[in-house]
Amino acid sequence: MLEIKDLHKKYDNGPVALQDVNLTVKSGEIISLIGPSGAGKSTLIRCVNRLVEPTKGEILFKGKDITKLNNTELRQMRKKIGMIFQEHALLDRLTVMENLLSSRLGYVGFWKSFRRNFPEKDIKEALRLLDRVGLSDYVNTRADQLSGGQRQRVGIARALLQGADILLIDEPTASLDPKTSREIMRLIVELVKERDITAIINIHEVNLAEMYTQRIVGLREGEIIYDEKAVKLSNESLTLIYGDEDWEVSTMENENSQQQEDPKSNEAPRSNEDPEKRVESMSDQEKANIEGERHRDQEVKS
Ligand SMILES: Nc1ncnc2c1ncn2[C@@H]1O[C@H](COP(=O)(O)OP(=O)(O)OP(=O)(O)O)[C@@H](O)[C@H]1O
Ligand SMILES: [Mg+2]
Numbered sequence: 001m002l003e004i005k006d007l008h009k010k011y012d013n014g015p016v017a018l019q020d021v022n023l024t025v026k027s028g029e030i031i032s033l034i035g036p037s038g039a040g041k042s043t044l045i046r047c048v049n050r051l052v053e054p055t056k057g058e059i060l061f062k063g064k065d066i067t068k069l070n071n072t073e074l075r076q077m078r079k080k081i082g083m084i085f086q087e088h089a090l091l092d093r094l095t096v097m098e099n100l101l102s103s104r105l106g107y108v109g110f111w112k113s114f115r116r117n118f119p120e121k122d123i124k125e126a127l128r129l130l131d132r133v134g135l136s137d138y139v140n141t142r143a144d145q146l147s148g149g150q151r152q153r154v155g156i157a158r159a160l161l162q163g164a165d166i167l168l169i170d171e172p173t174a175s176l177d178p179k180t181s182r183e184i185m186r187l188i189v190e191l192v193k194e195r196d197i198t199a200i201i202n203i204h205e206v207n208l209a210e211m212y213t214q215r216i217v218g219l220r221e222g223e224i225i226y227d228e229k230a231v232k233l234s235n236e237s238l239t240l241i242y243g244d245e246d247w248e249v250s251t252m253e254n255e256n257s258q259q260q261e262d263p264k265s266n267e268a269p270r271s272n273e274d275p276e277k278r279v280e281s282m283s284d285q286e287k288a289n290i291e292g293e294r295h296r297d298q299e300v301k302s
Helices: 041-048 071-078 095-105 109-115 118-132 148-161 178-194 206-212 235-242 247-261 273-278 286-301
Strands: 003-009 015-025 030-034 056-061 081-084 168-171 198-202 215-220 223-229
Touching: 003 041, 015 223, 030 041, 030 168, 030 178, 030 206, 041 056, 041 168, 041 198, 056 118, 081 148, 095 148, 118 148, 148 178, 168 178, 178 198, 178 206, 198 206, 223 235, 235 247
Parallel strands: 030 198, 030 215, 081 168, 168 198
Antiparallel strands: 003 015, 003 056, 215 223
């Protein structure tokens, strides 16, 4: 489906962002691309639609080498490659429907689309997609009145309306709350499966990558250094990809912060520990502090 061979990218006056990248993504696969900031994740997916020009290498998609397409061919090919990037964000002054239909600009002529005379068929399909992503009540809402999660849903619907066979998604959950992040990931996975298309998702939240995608590819300093089924991801894998860290501790921090951020969760954090054991393990200073609190409480009451 997508075969990347010996891909290199060196930015002009910039670093080598990718080297010796070889990656095959099968039709219907959903993969997560993880790795530290600056590893080259965005560069890699942008090379696929040539928003970034590769320095060397091949990108075979639908039987053609994307790196060799001329402008006309590239325009045709890009219809099949859906991008859900922050930079391809919505046109704020247009409505949700207009934003969706703007993805058809390549198909209907400039003047027609300028006057917003879109074919009935496109409008029907757009309405169906908006319903599918849960936005039927927002068809005529201006994009600047949407929440982050709703904007992401419009972006997904727009990429699908365009008729893409592969979705390139850069940080779909950046700046979303933990629950919305899961909803967006779930939606992406459902839609990709329903349509039997393919997706590459750049993502920093490793737990979401594990939960929602089948395969995890790790990039570090421009090279693919990890490529396994998602179920195989271990603390050792994370150290290989990101470097030394106490992954157990950071997982707990993550869970606690999610609990605080989720507005529906008012439960106290769960603890499996025996309270007596917790007291035993306290330092004298901690015990003294608690004693101090108790005395103050009693003073107030008396
Ligand atoms: N347009 C550019 N010009 C010059 N250098 C660039 C450009 N875009 C990215 N880089 C550099 O290329 C390297 C890879 O960047 P890239 O944005 O692909 O990383 P990333 O893995 O997506 O990081 P993040 O997780 O922070 O989004 C970095 O060193 C970055 O500074
Ligand atoms: Mg990036």
